[in-house]
Amino acid sequence: LELSLQHASKLEAVGRLTGGIAHDFNNMLSIVIGNLDLVKGSLQSDERVLRRLESAIEGAHRCAELTSRLLAFSRRSPLQPRALEFTSFMPGLVKLLERTLGERITISTDLAEELPDVCVDHAQFEAAIINLAVNARDAMPNGGRLDIRIQRRAPPEQDGREGTRFVEISIVDTGRGMSPAVLARVFEPFFTTKEVGKGTGLGLSMVYGFVQQSGGIITVDSSPGQGTRFVISLPALAKQGSASETVDQAARVETTG
Ligand code: ADP
Numbered sequence: 743l744e745l746s747l748q749h750a751s752k753l754e755a756v757g758r759l760t761g762g763i764a765h766d767f768n769n770m771l772s773i774v775i776g777n778l779d780l781v782k783g784s785l786q787s788d789e790r791v792l793r794r795l796e797s798a799i800e801g802a803h804r805c806a807e808l809t810s811r812l813l814a815f816s817r818r819s820p821l822q823p824r825a826l827e828f829t830s831f832m833p834g835l836v837k838l839l840e841r842t843l844g845e846r847i848t849i850s851t852d853l854a855e856e857l858p859d860v861c862v863d864h865a866q867f868e869a870a871i872i873n874l875a876v877n878a879r880d881a882m883p884n885g886g887r888l889d890i891r892i893q894r895r896a897p898p899e900q901d902g903r904e905g906t907r908f909v910e911i912s913i914v915d916t917g918r919g920m921s922p923a924v925l926a927r928v929f930e931p932f933f934t935t936k937e938v939g940k941g942t943g944l945g946l947s948m949v950y951g952f953v954q955q956s957g958g959i960i961t962v963d964s965s966p967g968q969g970t971r972f973v974i975s976l977p978a979l980a981k982q983g984s985a986s987e988t989v990d991q992a993a994r995v996e997t998t999g
Pocket of ligand 1: 873877878881915917918919920924928929933934935936940941942943944945946947970
């Protein structure tokens with residue numbers, strides 16, 4: 743609990759800080775980029791100077807990209823939760839993932855039958871899955887497998903929300919995995935093991951924030967050299983006529999012993 747409180751207040755501080763700074767920073771950056779472009783335009787003689795200038799411009803553009811990500815992070819526009827039905831939602835998302843991850847990653851999906859809907863912001867849900875998938879790809883530079891499995895589940899242990907059913911989304915890769923030291927810090931804002939310019943360390947803390955705001959839980963386990971599994975549990979949306987649902991659940995408990 744203490745950890746998640748620390749995490750939440752750190753997130754909030756980061757949000758406030760970035761919201762305040764990123765906007766001004768972006769404005770100043772556009773002055774830098776604008777002037778560099780001007781200089782470049784009037785300086786087409788010296789190859790070496792031109793090359794330096796170009797790398798300065800490229801660096802400034804990277805900064806601009808980072809600040810816009812920070813802005814998106816700090817704004818965290820209010821979520822617009824709606825019912826999400828997995829069987830119609832996932833095929834489009836998987837197509838998008840296939841395009842994003844490239845040919846060397848084989849994606850397989852396994853959706854249980856008659857999954858209940860969940861209530862989430864669709865765009866943020868998509869962004870969360872993409873984030874996890876892109877991390878998985880980065881952990882599999884020589885290719886590998888990404889398995890997305892969606893099942894129904896009893897409430898996670900110690901959850902206290904008895905009677906609420908959950909939908910569990912597992913995202914498993916066959917990548918390099920993480921050491922315990924990395925694993926302990928993955929959800930921290932700005933924690934990254936990627937090179938400067940490649941990672942911001944904000945991906946998983948955004949995923950974490952989204953899952954929490956959606957009333958869910960995210961867990962991760964990983965073994966170095968074997969792969970990583972993220973599991974997102976989201977509360978299922980009660981169907982209309984939930985009495986029959988309860989009966990259905992009771993029957994399932996009996997049959998599974
Ligand atoms: P970023 O991707 O910008 O580094 P994230 O918050 O998304 O930021 O991830 C933080 C770190 O967690 C990554 O730098 C990486 O070390 C580790 N990580 C995340 N997902 C995986 C994964 N599937 N396999 C191995 N390491 C991972």
